[in-house]
Amino acid sequence: MTEPPPCSSGVTIEVCRLRKRYGSTVAVDDLSFTVAPGMVTGFVGPNGAGKSTTMRIILGLDAADEGTALVGGRPYRTLTRPLRTVGALLDASAAHPGRSARNHLLWLARSNAIPARRVDEVLDLAGLAAVAKRTVGGFSLGMRQRLGIAAALLGDPAVVIFDEPLNGLDLEGIQWIRGLLRSLANQGRAVLISSHLMSELEDTADHLLVVGRGRLLADTTVRELVSAASGDRVSVRTGMRTEAMTTLADAGGLAAITDGETVIVSGLPVERVVELLTRRGVAFTGVSAHRASLEEAYMELTRDAVEFGSATGERDGRDAR
Numbered sequence: 001m002t003e004p005p006p007c008s009s010g011v012t013i014e015v016c017r018l019r020k021r022y023g024s025t026v027a028v029d030d031l032s033f034t035v036a037p038g039m040v041t042g043f044v045g046p047n048g049a050g051k052s053t054t055m056r057i058i059l060g061l062d063a064a065d066e067g068t069a070l071v072g073g074r075p076y077r078t079l080t081r082p083l084r085t086v087g088a089l090l091d092a093s094a095a096h097p098g099r100s101a102r103n104h105l106l107w108l109a110r111s112n113a114i115p116a117r118r119v120d121e122v123l124d125l126a127g128l129a130a131v132a133k134r135t136v137g138g139f140s141l142g143m144r145q146r147l148g149i150a151a152a153l154l155g156d157p158a159v160v161i162f163d164e165p166l167n168g169l170d171l172e173g174i175q176w177i178r179g180l181l182r183s184l185a186n187q188g189r190a191v192l193i194s195s196h197l198m199s200e201l202e203d204t205a206d207h208l209l210v211v212g213r214g215r216l217l218a219d220t221t222v223r224e225l226v227s228a229a230s231g232d233r234v235s236v237r238t239g240m241r242t243e244a245m246t247t248l249a250d251a252g253g254l255a256a257i258t259d260g261e262t263v264i265v266s267g268l269p270v271e272r273v274v275e276l277l278t279r280r281g282v283a284f285t286g287v288s289a290h291r292a293s294l295e296e297a298y299m300e301l302t303r304d305a306v307e308f309g310s311a312t313g314e315r316d317g318r319d320a321r
């Protein structure tokens with residue numbers, strides 16, 4: 001058995017050996033990670049991977065069966081004025097439809113001893129100043145997301161947690177949230193955002209926590225993840241595919257055709273591929289180290305997670321998307 005990671009306190013979010021079951025469903029399975037300040041950490045995994053459950057446990061909305069989740073070194077439930085430590089957006093519809101945006105934020109502010117002027121600051125920051133007096137019931141999804149984010153930022157927290165903040169937004173809304181996340185991280189805050197789509201996080205997250213079936217599959221940077229999935233493969237553009245494949249296979253490479261003009265070979269460095277093709281007179285228009293897309297890297301990781309579920313007979317099909 002591997003040693004449990006140290007569960008020290010004092011920094012941002014620390015999740016340590018967390019487990020949660022709902023009946024026979026294992027939602028979170030021995031999950032450990034930390035979320036560092038000054039960067040955007042993407043929490044990504046297929047539907048049903050356990051992201052929301054983990055976030056709910058961190059925020060004291062659900063109890064773990066085992067393990068600990070600390071925010072700023074303490075369990076959420078022991079924070080006296082939680083909005084001043086951690087701001088969260090889990091559900092954009094969690095505001096009373098009959099209240100105005102401003103009143104919704106005012107009661108939240110009062111409950112955490114936050115001065116009323118901060119309400120106007122966050123309304124401004126979220127681009128809602130002009131609609132502050134309108135009732136939330138008439139808000140579009142994008143406006144509700146903005147209100148949820150305004151609420152999360154009320155207490156000027158060092159830690160920010162957003163569950164699927166880009167879900168269902170138009171391009172303008174997505175760009176706004178991306179810029180906001182970047183600036184929150186640049187201000188030194190720890191920012192944790194979830195998504196079931198890797199493509200959403202590609203240009204947004206600095207660090208990635210990839211989960212599948214409640215387990216941590218990767219704790220890595222975008223660059224490391226792509227480089228691990230790219231392997232030592234070399235991509236060759238050539239009109240002489242058969243000759244290229246024979247030449248490279250003769251030299252010990254494992255070659256495969258991917259599309260009309262591309263041969264991917266593994267087991268040979270770029271320089272050796274160029275040398276072999278040149279020596280045998282195989283014409284080519286390009287040779288480069290193959291770079292996997294982030295989506296490919298993600299698919300590779302989460303496919304393994306699905307296979308794991310299938311092998312143990314626990315798969316319920318939700319991960320197969």
Ligand SMILES: Nc1ncnc2c1ncn2[C@@H]1O[C@H](COP(=O)(O)OP(=O)(O)OP(=O)(O)O)[C@@H](O)[C@H]1O
Pocket residue numbers: 022025026027045046047048049050051052053054195196318
């Ligand atoms: N309150 C609950 N009761 C029973 N099962 C639950 C409950 N909450 C979550 N689950 C189950 O736990 C697993 C993890 O769900 P969770 O919502 O945490 O995943 P997720 O990664 O956030 O998925 P999504 O991307 O769809 O939001 C799923 O199999 C889900 O059906």
